[in-house]
Amino acid sequence: MASDHQGPRGPLARLRRGHEELVLRLLRTHGPLSRAELGKLSGLSRTTLYDIVVALMDGGAVVATAPAPAERRRGRPVETLSLHPGAGQVIGIDFARRAVHVAAVNVAHEVIGSASEAHSAGLGWEARVDLAERLVARLAGGALRLGALSGIGVGVVGPVDDLTADAEDAPRPGAPQHRAPGTPARTDLPLLLRKRFGVPVLVDNNTRLAALAEATWGAAAGVQDVLYLRLSHGVGGGLVTGGTLHRGAHGLSGEFGHITAEPDGRRCSCGKDGCLETVASIGAVLEAHGAGAPDLPAFLAALPDDAAAARVLTTVGTRVGTVLAAVCNAVGPDVTVLGGELAEAGPVLFTAVERALLAHLMPISRSRADLRAATLGEAGGALGAIALVLHESPLLDRYPAPDSLE
Structure with missing residues (x-):
C-alpha cells in the first residue's frame, strides 16, 4: 500500500511534483529570488522548501549564486536562486511600424543581447521575418544556440485578437488588393515564425508588452x-x-x-x-x-x-x-x-x-x-515579448534532465 502513495504516480509524489513546479514557475516569472522571498511567494514551509530546492539543484534545474563582493553587507551573504542559464533561451521580436527589434534572454532572466534595424513602412511580412532572423543571428556575436530556444514572444502594432490585419494591412471593401496572391499577410506571422525557429510563438500588442517589460526589467522591476x-x-x-x-x-x-x-x-x-x-x-x-x-x-x-x-x-x-x-x-x-x-x-x-x-x-x-x-527604450517591446513567454510558455514548466545541460 505504501508504494501506492509514495510511488512515481502516488499522491505524495504528485504533491511533491506540484511543489517543484510551483518553485520553478516562481523563478521563471520573477527571476532570481532569495530563499526567504521564494518562501513568501510560494507559501511552502521552510522544511518543504529546503527539500524541494535541494532536489532541484541536484537535478541541475536550479543554481545558487552568492552576491558580488560590492553588494555584500554585514552578516551572512544572502545567495539567490535562479533557473539554470542553460535550461533554455527565449527570443523576443517587436515588429514596430518601421523597424524590427529583437532581444534574447535565458530562463535565468539574463539578457543575452538585443539588436534593431529600421525598414520601409511597406515592407512585407515575409521580408520582416527575414530581417528578424538576421538580427537574431547577430545576438551574442552569433553564438546564440537556436536549438536551445524555449519559445518566441512577438509584439505587433494594433489589436491581436485572432491576429487580424490592422488598418495598414487590411484592404477596404472594394479597394484593390496590393498584396500579390500567396504573399504572407499579418495573420500568417505566427506560422512563419514557427517554421523559421521551430518553437511555440506567443503574440501580443507591442506597447502592452513594453508595460510588462518595464515591470520585469525596467523602471518598475x-x-x-x-x-x-x-x-x-x-x-x-x-x-x-x-x-x-x-x-x-x-x-x-x-x-x-x-x-x-x-x-x-x-x-x-x-x-x-x-x-x-x-x-x-x-x-x-x-x-x-x-x-x-x-x-x-x-x-x-x-x-x-x-x-x-x-x-x-x-x-x-x-x-x-x-x-x-x-x-x-x-x-x-x-x-x-x-x-x-x-x-x-x-x-x-x-x-x-x-x-x-x-x-x-x-x-x-x-x-x-x-x-x-x-x-528600456526601443527594446521594451521585444523584452516584454520575452517576459510574456517566461510567464506563460508551457514548455518552461518542465526543466531538462541533468544530461541535457552539459
Whole structure:
C-alpha cells in the first residue's frame, strides 16, 4: 500500500511534483529570488522548501549564486536562486511600424543581447521575418544556440485578437488588393515564425508588452501593479496587475490614447473626437509647435531654451496627467511609468504630468503616487515579448534532465 502513495504516480509524489513546479514557475516569472522571498511567494514551509530546492539543484534545474563582493553587507551573504542559464533561451521580436527589434534572454532572466534595424513602412511580412532572423543571428556575436530556444514572444502594432490585419494591412471593401496572391499577410506571422525557429510563438500588442517589460526589467522591476503609458507616433499603454499582463476581454486593454482629453478636440484616427492621441502624439506636438522644429530630435534639442516648445509640452503634460489620474483612480497602480520618444523631453514634460496627476488623484492617493520614466527604450517591446513567454510558455514548466545541460 505504501508504494501506492509514495510511488512515481502516488499522491505524495504528485504533491511533491506540484511543489517543484510551483518553485520553478516562481523563478521563471520573477527571476532570481532569495530563499526567504521564494518562501513568501510560494507559501511552502521552510522544511518543504529546503527539500524541494535541494532536489532541484541536484537535478541541475536550479543554481545558487552568492552576491558580488560590492553588494555584500554585514552578516551572512544572502545567495539567490535562479533557473539554470542553460535550461533554455527565449527570443523576443517587436515588429514596430518601421523597424524590427529583437532581444534574447535565458530562463535565468539574463539578457543575452538585443539588436534593431529600421525598414520601409511597406515592407512585407515575409521580408520582416527575414530581417528578424538576421538580427537574431547577430545576438551574442552569433553564438546564440537556436536549438536551445524555449519559445518566441512577438509584439505587433494594433489589436491581436485572432491576429487580424490592422488598418495598414487590411484592404477596404472594394479597394484593390496590393498584396500579390500567396504573399504572407499579418495573420500568417505566427506560422512563419514557427517554421523559421521551430518553437511555440506567443503574440501580443507591442506597447502592452513594453508595460510588462518595464515591470520585469525596467523602471518598475519587481512591482506587481504597474500602469504604463507610451507617447510616440501613437499613444498607448498597458496594465500589469498582480504581476500579470492585463489584456481585457477582447485584447483591447491599454488603449489610453483613445481616452477623451479634449471633448471638443480634433477628430482622431479611431473615429472619436479629442482623444489623448490627438494632443500627445509626436505628430500632434510638432504641429502644435509650428514650423520651429521639423522633427522630434530637433524639437527636443531646442529644450529647455525654446519657450514655445516648453509651452506645448506643458499643455501636453497637463492633458496626459489628467488622463493618467483618471486611470489611476480606477485601477490603483503602485507605479506609473511614462515612456516613448516624447518622454525624452524630460523635466519639462514630467513636471507638468506630475502636477496634473496629483491635482486629479483622489486626495487619499496623492501621497502614494509614484511616477517614473521608462528605462528600456526601443527594446521594451521585444523584452516584454520575452517576459510574456517566461510567464506563460508551457514548455518552461518542465526543466531538462541533468544530461541535457552539459
